[in-house]
Amino acid sequence: MHSVLVRVQNVFGFFTTVAFSVAAVIALSTFIHPQTPSATVALSNVQVVRGRPHYYSYKKEEYAHVKFDMDADLSTLFNWNTKQVFLYLKAVYPSTKAGEPSSEAIIWDAILPGAAAPYNQNHFLHPLPKGTKPPKSRKPKSGESTSPYPRGVLKLKNQRPKYQITDMTGKLQNRTDARLELGWNVQPWVGAQVWTNWQDLGMWKALEGGRSEVFAFPAIGAKKKVDTSTEKGKEGHRLEAGGEQPRRNNV
Amino acid sequence: MADQLLEQVRDAVEGQIDFEGQRLAELITTVLLGGVGILAFLVGFMSQDIKLALYIGLAGTGLTFLAVVPPWPFYNKNPEGWLPARSAAAGISIDVDGQKVG
Numbered sequence: 001m002h003s004v005l006v007r008v009q010n011v012f013g014f015f016t017t018v019a020f021s022v023a024a025v026i027a028l029s030t031f032i033h034p035q036t037p038s039a040t041v042a043l044s045n046v047q048v049v050r051g052r053p054h055y056y057s058y059k060k061e062e063y064a065h066v067k068f069d070m071d072a073d074l075s076t077l078f079n080w081n082t083k084q085v086f087l088y089l090k091a092v093y094p095s096t097k098a099g100e101p102s103s104e105a106i107i108w109d110a111i112l113p114g115a116a117a118p119y120n121q122n123h124f125l126h127p128l129p130k131g132t133k134p135p136k137s138r139k140p141k142s143g144e145s146t147s148p149y150p151r152g153v154l155k156l157k158n159q160r161p162k163y164q165i166t167d168m169t170g171k172l173q174n175r176t177d178a179r180l181e182l183g184w185n186v187q188p189w190v191g192a193q194v195w196t197n198w199q200d201l202g203m204w205k206a207l208e209g210g211r212s213e214v215f216a217f218p219a220i221g222a223k224k225k226v227d228t229s230t231e232k233g234k235e236g237h238r239l240e241a242g243g244e245q246p247r248r249n250n251v
Numbered sequence: 252m253a254d255q256l257l258e259q260v261r262d263a264v265e266g267q268i269d270f271e272g273q274r275l276a277e278l279i280t281t282v283l284l285g286g287v288g289i290l291a292f293l294v295g296f297m298s299q300d301i302k303l304a305l306y307i308g309l310a311g312t313g314l315t316f317l318a319v320v321p322p323w324p325f326y327n328k329n330p331e332g333w334l335p336a337r338s339a340a341a342g343i344s345i346d347v348d349g350q351k352v353g
Contacts, residue, residue, distance in 0.1 A: 014281065018312075116300070
C-alpha cells in the first residue's frame with residue numbers, strides 16, 4: 001500500500017470481491033421471497049389450415065391456429081431481483097411414434113418487465129378489457145405498468161396466437177391428446193434464470209393449474225364446433241341439419 | 252531546476268506513505284468496502300429496490316477510493332528516519348545478532 005498505484009489495485013481488488021459477494025447474497029435472497037403462481041389455461045378455438053412456410057416454397061404444410069383463454073396470477077414471481085419474466089404458452093401433443101417424447105410448439109409468448117426494468121418496445125402490452133378507454137398515446141416511463149391489472153396478472157380472453165404452429169412431418173390435422181401448457185423464465189438482475197416450477201421448492205410453491213384440458217386438432221376445413229349449449233346455437237344447428245337456412249334479419 | 256521539478260512531480264504521482272499509514276490504509280479499505288457492501292444489501296432489501304443497492308455500493312466504493320488512494324497527511328504521521336550518514340573513514344560496522352560482521 002506504499003504508492004498510489006498499489007493502493008488503487010488493492011481497493012479495486014477488494015471491491016470486486018465485495019461486489020461478487022453482495023450479488024451472490026442478492027441472488028440467494030430471492031429464495032426467501034414466497035412464490036404462489038397460479039394460472040387457468042383453456043382452449044378457446046383451434047383451426048387447421050394448409051399453407052406454405054414461405055412464398056416460394058413448393059412444400060405445403062398444415063398450420064394450426066390456436067386461440068386461448070388465460071387467467072394467470074404471476075405477481076409473486078416479481079421480487080426485487082426480477083428483471084423480466086418471459087412467459088410462453090406451448091401446445092404439447094404426443095408424437096406419432098411410441099417411445100418418442102411429445103412435441104412442443106410455442107403458440108404465444110410475452111415479456112413481462114419487472115419494476116426496475118427500463119422501457120422497451122418489446123414489453124407485453126396487456127389488451128384492455130372491453131369498455132375501458134385507451135390511455136393517451138405516449139411512451140410509458142421506466143418501470144411504469146402498461147397493464148390495466150397489477151404486475152404479473154393476466155386476463156386474456158379469446159387471445160389470438162402469435163405463432164401458427166406446424167409439425168415436423170408437416171401434418172397436424174386430427175392429432176389428438178394435445179394440451180396447452182404455460183411456461184416461463186424468470187430472468188433476474190443477478191443470479192440464475194429460473195424455469196417454471198411444477199414442484200414445490202422451499203417457499204416457492206408449484207404452479208397451480210397452467211395446463212389446459214386435452215383437445216384434438218380438427219381436420220382441415222372442419223366446421224366450428226356446434227354450439228348446442230345455448231338455445232340460439234342449437235336452433236341454428238337444427239335448421240342447418242334439416243337443410244334449411246337460419247333466417248337472418250338482413251334479408 | 253528541471254530535475255527538482257521532475258522529482259516533485261514523481262513524488263506527487265507516487266504518493267508514498269509510511270508504514271503505519273499503510274497499515275491504516277489497509278484497515279480503512281477493508282472496513283469501508285465491507286461495510287458498504289452490507290449496507291447496500293440491507294437498504295436494497297428493505298426497500299426492495301435493486302438499483303438503490305447498486306448506487307449505494309458504487310457511491311461507497313468511490314468514497315473508499317477517495318479516502319485511501321491519495322497520500323493524505325494522516326498516512327504520513329510516523330515517518331521512518333534514515334540512519335545518520337557515516338564517513339567512510341569510520342568504517343562500516345554491521346551488527347548481526349550481536350556479532351560484528353563488517
